Amino acid sequence: MTKKIKPTLVLVLFVLLSRTVVSVEFVYNGFNEVEPNNLSVNGVAQISKNGVLQLTDETSRVVGHVFYKNPIRFKNDQFGNNVSSFSTAFAFGIVPEYAKLGGHGFAFTISTSNEMKGARPSQYLGLLNNSDVGNFSNHLFAVEFDTVQDFELGDISDNHVGIDINNLESNASVNASYFSEGSSTKQNLFLQCGKTIQAWIDYDSSRNLLNVTLSMSSRKPSYSILSYHVDLSPILEEFMYVGFSASTGLLASSHYIFGWSFKMNGMAQSLDLDSLPSLPKPKKDQTTLIVATSLSAVMFLAFGLILALYVIWKFKNIDVIEPWELEIGPHRFSYKELKKATRGFRDEELLGFGGFGRVYKGLLPKTNNVVAVKRINHEAKQGLQEFVSEIATIGRLRHRNLVQLIGWCRRSGDLLLVYDFMPNGSLDKYIYDEPRVVLTWEQRFKIIKGVASGLLYLHEEWEQTVIHRDIKAGNVLLDSEMNGRLGDFGLAKLYERGANPSTTRVVGTLGYLAPELTKTGKPTTSSDVFAFGALLLEVACGRRPIEAKALPEELIIVDWVWDKWSEGAILEVVDPRLNGEYDEMEALMVLKLGLMCSNNTSSKRPSMRLVVRYLEGEVVLPETLSAPDEYDGKKSGASDMELEDFVPSYPSSSYLEKVSTWSSAYDGEGDIDIEANSARPTDSGREDNR
Known part of the structure; x- marks a missing residue:
């Protein structure tokens, strides 16, 4: 008599069998004989004739992806909650476009997708973009080999290895290095050395421990350069893709993978570097090419003047x-x-x-x-x-x-x-005269905060202090999402080169120049803050810092706003084109902050870090304000130059006379070049994309 098996038992057996640990393993010693269906290649990535997997070339701002074609099962426990152990080894090489100048890097990646749609180049390494970076829903794990130091992402150097989880701001990172065989002494390793480097990435799920190891040889060293305790169970889903992602930025590097091994629930096989494809031969050095061309020209000269002239004519456009x-x-x-x-x-x-x-x-x-x-x-x-x-x-x-x-x-x-390219052009065309599109208050406040963030980066967050020198609405560009971006930073300094050192020369825009500039001629972060104050007021009021066609009492925006503040009618200056549709608390904060930044005494102006904290609501603005025109140039040891002739917030009769004289030539958009005791508008029109 045949014994029947209960359906529930069959179901249990099926579940248990389906949860059996499966050890996935593959080894590629070069990629010449790889079945096309085994790898997913997109972006600029390609497999070269000699079997090298090239992720990127010397083209700037591109991405390259290569993934194992089929998703791999990372969770095999009974309930599908815990990630299994995994291990990978791969040999790579990075060749910069120019010696010691390359970018960006590449990463070993475990992702829910093998296409990475929407990913951006540069600091995003072809993995994410500026809108999804840091999102927990990314379910992204990567080990980056980065050759650019990005201060915004907190990179420790321009030659580091980092562990990234849902973000490009590394959870842990270390400068690239390796241990020689049988040695416990760490040696520095330059990732862009143009030589073959082998990397091992091992995750032990029982200890929640991730190890990254590097070597210049075929043997795996006894010591890892980076160990990080992390439970990847919440990060990785049941089925994931494994592969590589790379990108280039302003500068480019060619990223190569020569061999790759991977194994679930075990240690990946180390690669024999001698049996792998070799690094492609570098292109001829451009300097050598130039020297060769020059020598050829000299040789042609020896054959006669006519032939030399022909060569010059032939190659004059090179x-x-x-x-x-x-x-x-x-x-x-x-x-x-x-x-x-x-x-x-x-x-x-x-x-x-x-x-x-x-x-x-x-x-x-x-x-x-x-x-x-x-x-x-x-x-x-x-x-x-x-x-x-x-x-x-x-x-x-x-x-x-x-x-x-x-x-x-x-x-x-x-x-x-x-x-x-900034598709929406410059900010000034949205706030002056009769714009085709009137910015909402939400858009204006977002632009203000964005510009403040960018200016804080220039002043304090980069490795050097960068002074913009020409902050104004015309130099604020709007991207496709109407985010404000500062342009033309640093160019005023370049333009000033070559000026007579015995004269005082200030290049800037009337209405944005801090009063101390006309005395010292030396721009500072505080003079940038003064210009930002003018920008705050013009965005809130919808008019230029100096309006030549305005009533005398409204000619200079700082004085006009201060008068309204003193009268208790500060909100009367808000752009009437908003039709009263704005956040009164935010508008009041912007106007008060504009007055604080426009103070004629530099020491009374807030720093950009404090400005950002005010705008983000982290710090409350003071209830009382100092009058912006308390600066006294004569008492401060000013030169014979009449400060009131140039200070935008000092409505003296001589100043009003000059504005009247310039009104036909100056519409608030041009630059002012102050040299010695003269001031004149320069020939500078509006630029919709700087």
């Missing part, structure tokens, strides 16, 4: 790159590339113009990225190498509220800067 230019940080574009991007710098692509030159809209042919190309009016008296060195500094600044410098180009005396 970009000549001097050796020092190879050390500059941001990506160097060719003139031909930018000329093509802007369709020959046609007037149809012109976005605006100003004291520093014209700005064109461009479409980069390689990446199809829309950019803004600023063509600088370069004066011979300015040191070219110093100018470009300053560009290198600007190119390293990274903040969500700064307009990002993508790259640059030099052709003879012509200098071009390439920026992120």
Whole structure:
């Protein structure tokens, strides 16, 4: 008689069998013989002919992804709650575009997706973007090998290994290093050395311990360089994809994977580096190419003047790159590339113009990225190498509220800067005169806080103090989401180079210049705060700091707002185009803060850190305010220069007379160049994308 099996027993057996621990394992010694269906490759990643997996090339701002095609089961316990142990080993190499100047890095990644849609390059390593970074719903685990120090993300150096969980701000990180075989002495390791490096990543689920190990050989060292206690059970889901992600930024590096092994519930097989594909041969050094070209030209000269002239004519449009230019940080574009991007710098692509030159809209042919190309009016008296060195500094600044410098180009005396394109143009066209679109109070307050955050980064959060020098509505650009971003930082300093040191020269915009600038000529973080105060008032009031066509008592915005504050009618100055639809507490805070920042005594102005805390509601503004015009230049040892002729918040008769004289030439948008005892508006028009 056949014995029947109860259905409940069958169900239990099925569940138990389905939860049986399965040890997934694969080993790739090169990728030539990999079945196409076994790997998912996207972005710029590709498998080269010699079997090397190339994640990125020398193209700026691109991403590359490679994942094991099928999802791997990471939770095999009875209830599917606990992550199993796993181990991986891989051999990689990073070759920067220029020696010691590369970016960004790559990461071993465990993700819910093998496509990473919406991921951004640069500091996001092709893993996340600025809107989802840090979200717990990401369910993302990564070990990054980063070659750029991003201060916004708290990177410890430009050569580090970090453990990232749902974020690009590492939970734990260490400078890249390794232990030699049989040694307990740690040695420094330069990730961009262009040599093959082997990495091991091991997770022990029983101890919730993650270890990262590096070596320059085939054998795994006894010591790890980074150990981190973490329970990955809440992070990893039951089925996940494993692979690699890389990106480039302003500068580019080629990221290579030569071999890869992976194993669940066991130790991954170490790779024999000698049996793996070799690193691709580097391209010829551009400096060598230039030297060779020059020698060829000399040889041609020996054959006769006519042949030499022909060679000069033939190659007159080739970009000549001097050796020092190879050390500059941001990506160097060719003139031909930018000329093509802007369709020959046609007037149809012109976005605006100003004291520093014209700005064109461009479409980069390689990446199809829309950019803004600023063509600088370069004066011979300015040191070219110093100018470009300053560009290198600007190119390293990274903040969500700064307009990002993508790259640059030099052709003879012509200098071009390439920026992120800001589709909504500059802030001034939304608050002055009769704008096509009236910004809501919510949008204005968001822009104000964004600009304050960017300015705080320049003043205190970067490795050096950067003074903007020309904060105004025309230099605040709006991205596709109407976020405020500061542009043109640092350029005023460049423009000032070459000035006669015996004269006092101040380059800025009338209405934003701090009074002490006309005495010392030296900009400070406090003079930036003064200009930011003017910006606060003009955004709240919807008018320029100096309105030449206004009534005498309303001519200068600081004095007008202060008068209304003294009368207890401060909210009467709020932009009437808002039709009363605004948050009164926020508007009051912005106006009071604008008056505090506009104080003529620099020591009475708050720092940008305090400004940000006020705007975020962390600190309450004082109930009483000091009058902004308490500054007395004569008592402070001012020079013979009449400060009241230049101080925007001092409505003297001489000042009113000058404004009247300039009213036909100055509409509040131009720059003021103050030299010796004269002041005149410079030829600077509006730029919709700086």
